Amino acid sequence: MKIEMLAIGRNEEILQTLVRLINKNEQWNGVGAGSDEAAMRLFDEVRPSIILLSNGIDAVSEEKLRRYFAGRHPAVSIIQHYGGGSGLLTNEILMTLDANNRALEEG
Amino acid sequence: MVKETSAQKNNNIQSASTTIPATGLQMVLHKAATRGKASHGWLESNQTFSFADYYNPERMHFGVLRVLNDDWVAPGKGFGRHPHDNMEIISIPLEGALEHTDSMNNTAAIQKGDIQAMSAGTGVFHTEYNKHATIPASFLQIWLFPKEKNITPRYDQRNITRIPNVFQQVLSPDKLDEGVWINQDAWFHIGSFDKETTTVYSLKKPGNGVYAFIIKGTAVINGQELGERDGLGSWNTGEITVKAGIGDTEILLMEVPMTAQEVNQVDH
Numbered sequence: 001m002k003i004e005m006l007a008i009g010r011n012e013e014i015l016q017t018l019v020r021l022i023n024k025n026e027q028w029n030g031v032g033a034g035s036d037e038a039a040m041r042l043f044d045e046v047r048p049s050i051i052l053l054s055n056g057i058d059a060v061s062e063e064k065l066r067r068y069f070a071g072r073h074p075a076v077s078i079i080q081h082y083g084g085g086s087g088l089l090t091n092e093i094l095m096t097l098d099a100n101n102r103a104l105e106e107g
Numbered sequence: 108m109v110k111e112t113s114a115q116k117n118n119n120i121q122s123a124s125t126t127i128p129a130t131g132l133q134m135v136l137h138k139a140a141t142r143g144k145a146s147h148g149w150l151e152s153n154q155t156f157s158f159a160d161y162y163n164p165e166r167m168h169f170g171v172l173r174v175l176n177d178d179w180v181a182p183g184k185g186f187g188r189h190p191h192d193n194m195e196i197i198s199i200p201l202e203g204a205l206e207h208t209d210s211m212n213n214t215a216a217i218q219k220g221d222i223q224a225m226s227a228g229t230g231v232f233h234t235e236y237n238k239h240a241t242i243p244a245s246f247l248q249i250w251l252f253p254k255e256k257n258i259t260p261r262y263d264q265r266n267i268t269r270i271p272n273v274f275q276q277v278l279s280p281d282k283l284d285e286g287v288w289i290n291q292d293a294w295f296h297i298g299s300f301d302k303e304t305t306t307v308y309s310l311k312k313p314g315n316g317v318y319a320f321i322i323k324g325t326a327v328i329n330g331q332e333l334g335e336r337d338g339l340g341s342w343n344t345g346e347i348t349v350k351a352g353i354g355d356t357e358i359l360l361m362e363v364p365m366t367a368q369e370v371n372q373v374d375h
Binding site for chain 2: 009010011013014017054055056057058080082083084085086087088090091094095098
């Protein structure tokens, strides 16, 4: 079963790159949203376990999105993606998965 | 002497290895041979911190210093068009020359003696190629977490005329200060030193740490012996003492805030 991820960012070309990079991993399935509305709709459809906040999301939107996601699925991991490309993406996801696995093991 | 261990998990002050006392000066040592490696034929990369396919949870960052890649690029080859956002990206050529283009309409070349900085902010696309068809290029690719997210992207490059036996500032947070400036409370200095020259570097901002990378030769920093391409991070201190080795020595000092990922939002 693939790990579902939702990437959110305002720069469409960067967002497409991010989703393409996520989907290069056979174990991961990524979708992208450019607006808050699309992000909330996709969140309800896909039920991702990881959300990547990418570029251009202002503080108001970030707060709104975090509240929406946490309200529906408190265990979802919301992480800030830095760098915009492949450099840190795999690291960020693996770190999150490690942390989630540790939390599971610790009960 | 700092001994490498596998402690320091979940520590947002620094990642990896070491340390000595819980109070006072602390240091983390990264020997050159322990770095991650990526070999793509056209690109040979030695990575001090986790990057791309190299993932080591104990080697994630030193404060806001997230990436320190020691890259060799084959003649005529390079990094095709790719994006960046919310990162301060610094390139320091060590040999050869690199040609840069970006979505802000910048086209530039950099070579040894230059420093290039790009604040990726809300997002940029760029390319970075070895400018020469017959000569390899090598450079340090350095990424710092930004002080503020989602700023307007910008590009800067400078040539720094070297003065022997001093640490020269090549980067700061102040546009009026020497060198390039970036969106972070960081200061970089580079020094080329004659045999056994001793220099004291005083940190600019309380709470910052300083990461020393030996570009060429050997050195002793705070009593720790370092070889070529070794790195040593120091924090909980106001200064470090650097003694060059017996041959020509070139050292990069990167002073950075020691908190990572507490990035402020910029609202436009």
